[in-house]
Amino acid sequence: MATPLVAIVRLAAASRVLVLTLSLLARLLFHPYDTSASLHPPCLSSPFFPLSASCSNSTTAAISSLAVWDGVHFARAAECGYEYEQSFAFFPLLPASIALLSRSLLAPLVPMLGYRAVLVISGHVLNNVAFVAAAAYFYRLSVLILKDSGAAYRASVLFCFNPASVFYSSLYSESLYALFSLGGLFYLFSCSRTIAMIMLALSGSARSNGALNAGYICFEALLQAYDASIQKKRPMALVTGFLRSTFIFLPFFAFQAYGYLNICLHRDTDELRPWCKAKLPLLYSFIQSHYWGVGFLRYFQVKQLPNFLLASPVLSLAVYSIVHYTKLIHQLFRSTSIREQIIATVEGRLVQAYGSSDVATVLKSEFSTRLNNKKQGNTEVKNRKSVATKATSASLDGNVSTGRIVGDNEDECPLLVLPFILHLTFMTFTAFFVMHVQVSTRFLSASPPIYWAASRILAPARGGSYKRWGYFIIVYFIAYILLGSLLFPNFYPFT
Structure with a gap:
């Protein structure tokens, strides 16, 4: 029988x-609706593959036209x-990756199909493989945070068939x-901070909102x-945290x-674009405002009402998520002190909830050894041991038959959910009040x-x-997959 992680990978594929x-x-x-995607004007400078210009057969044109909208x-x-x-x-990670x-691997196809067609094929291959890997990380992260394998599995299945699915299988980032x-x-909350820092920085190379992961x-x-x-130790974590956060912002500012x-350097003052003259010349914000409004x-206009309706399902689900987990976090702080929660969170993360029973036993032993090595006469250490041991026991002594890892209350909420809710709150506010609201479906799809x-x-x-609401969610997910697969490839407005 396949493990839940293997099952998620298969479902994602x-x-x-x-x-x-x-x-x-x-x-x-x-x-x-719009056939302009098939047009292929030459590059302003010499392309990498000069042979691409001679490939103009119908197959090449058909493949090239699969890049629609932002693609x-x-x-x-x-x-x-x-x-x-x-x-x-359009941030550089996707263009650089497909190029x-x-x-490299798909270079032999260039003489037959042309470089642009191979780029489109590369984008589709890369993004579909990346999605399968993302689904696997989603499941592992969900188990790590929720400490509930059943909830993590259901959430991962929903992610595999999310309403923005068509964008995850096309030439989008x-x-x-x-x-x-x-x-x-996942690596950050597994204490693999160097890998986490690199991967989060790469997310900022894919999309501008990746810089928010520094939070x-x-x-x-x-x-x-x-x-x-x-x-009573020096809080060196603040210094290292600042440096890691700065590293995650680097791709955004490097691209700017x-x-x-x-665009701006070595130009006469009269020829400079308006944003070049700003005290903080941010090209990205200028482009969003000037070219896309x-x-x-x-975006609060009567004519945009259909787009608000199109985005209403995901925005409603996002608001529900924020309200629900905010209530649970409030209950968490009422039941135990913030100090106890932080101790339990910091120490309890030694336990990887998704591991096998043998691994969990080893980790539990390592956890106990670490606590016993502290000075026995220190009252604070004893208090920390008591609090952290409770958290560890709760993480390990679950009900295997139901897949529950922490406790019996389905409304339990670990402290580590808090940054996810803060992040989602900011993203939802931005999507509704600042952005083109219909983009919310894909903008929030990785939350x-x-x-x-x-x-x-x-x-x-x-x-x-x-x-009843469960039926609505299923219908919403299925309907948007079908609508997206029908409208988006044919250049009709979707999100």
Whole structure:
């Protein structure tokens, strides 16, 4: 019998096959609304593969036209580099990755299909593989945070068939962002901080909001600093946390600096773009405002009401997640002191809840040894041992038959959920008040609390209104997969 992790990997792969099949069928059965994606103007500078210009058969054109909406810009950046000001809205990790794949493993296909077609193929291959890996990290992270294998499994299944699925199987940056953000968070809360720092920095190279993942580093640093202050040690975690957070912001600012060097440097003052003259010349915010009209309340127009309706399901689920977990965190702080929660969190993370019984036994033994090595006469150490041992026992002594790892109360909420809720709150506020609201479906699609909350609603043996809302969630997920697979590949507005 397959383990839950293997089952999730298989489901993730099956979901990609399903979405790709539906998208290809929709492309074959319906005529695209906008056929401009098939146009292929030459690069302003010499392309990497000069042979690509001679490949103009129908197969090449059909493959190249699979890059739609933002995919056109990503493919163009991979082929020609960043030629125009507005192209800097699309971060470099995806273009660089598909260019590397096209020039290495898939290079033999270039003379037959042309470079642009191979770039499109590379993007689809890369993103679908990345999604499967992201789903595996999602499950491992969910088990680590929730300490509930059943809830983690249900949430992971929902992630595999999430409403923004079509974007994870096309030439968009969602898959790479999900892979590196979820993987980075898993390693961060598993105490593999160097790997976490690198992966979270890469998430910032995929999407601009990846820089927000620095908040998780800050949260962990604050926990460690508070714990150190209790033990009357120097809070060095604040310094290391600051340095790690700065590293995660580096890709964003490095890309802005690259844009400044290309567009602003060595130009006459009269020729400078407005953002070049700003005290803090941020190209990204200028592009969003100038070319796409992004800004606070700028999307609040009567004609945009259909887009608000399109985004309402994911926004409603996000608000429910925020309210639900905020209540649970409030109950958590009422039942035990913040000090006890922090001690239990810092010390209890030695236990990997998803491990086998043998591994758990070893970890529990290591945990006890670490506590026993402290000075026996220190009252504070004894208190820490008591608090942390309770957390450890709760993590290890679960009900195996039900998959429950911590306690019997389905509404338990560990402290580590807090940074996820703070992050989701900021993202939801930004999506509703600042961005083009219809983008919320994919903008919030990599946020774990949405699936954790939906998993709670879909939990077995929950009747009444929970069962009714569970049906709505299933219908919503299925409907958006079908709609996305039909509309998006044919260049119709979706999200």
